[in-house]
Amino acid sequence: MIPKLYQTRDKLLIRIKELRKYHIGIYQFDDENIFSFKTDNGKIPNDLDGGPDFWPTGTDGDQLLYRMIQPFDMLNPDEEKLRNQLEVKNTDAAEAYKRLLKTLNENDNPVVMVVKLK
Numbered sequence: 001m002i003p004k005l006y007q008t009r010d011k012l013l014i015r016i017k018e019l020r021k022y023h024i025g026i027y028q029f030d031d032e033n034i035f036s037f038k039t040d041n042g043k044i045p046n047d048l049d050g051g052p053d054f055w056p057t058g059t060d061g062d063q064l065l066y067r068m069i070q071p072f073d074m075l076n077p078d079e080e081k082l083r084n085q086l087e088v089k090n091t092d093a094a095e096a097y098k099r100l101l102k103t104l105n106e107n108d109n110p111v112v113m114v115v116k117l118k
Contacts (some may be wrong), residue, residue, distance in 0.1 A: 054115055
């Protein structure tokens with residue numbers, strides 16, 4: 001079990017794989033609270049806009065986390081099925097994400113997903 005860690009100014013994200021499940025924890029420095037959950041795919045579910053689930057590949061060290069996503073992964077029919085089953089929290093963001101998908105070609109350059117955790 002090798003943990004993956006990412007730190008922003010006010011949070012620490014940790015992911016540990018145990019057998020076939022992942023445990024993700026988000027530690028808040030200012031109030032010392034920990035939010036944790038289990039996931040099958042090792043990523044934070046994206047219920048904001050229905051886009052790809054998220055686990056960072058880097059951070060700016062301040063407040064932002066980022067991940068590179070290949071367009072062919074975003075256009076995958078299996079991803080579309082999952083997206084259609086998900087209840088999103090922000091319908092405007094979901095519509096913007098759908099518009100983005102319509103402009104993508106599977107051979108385009110990677111898309112940068114930038115996330116600021118609450």
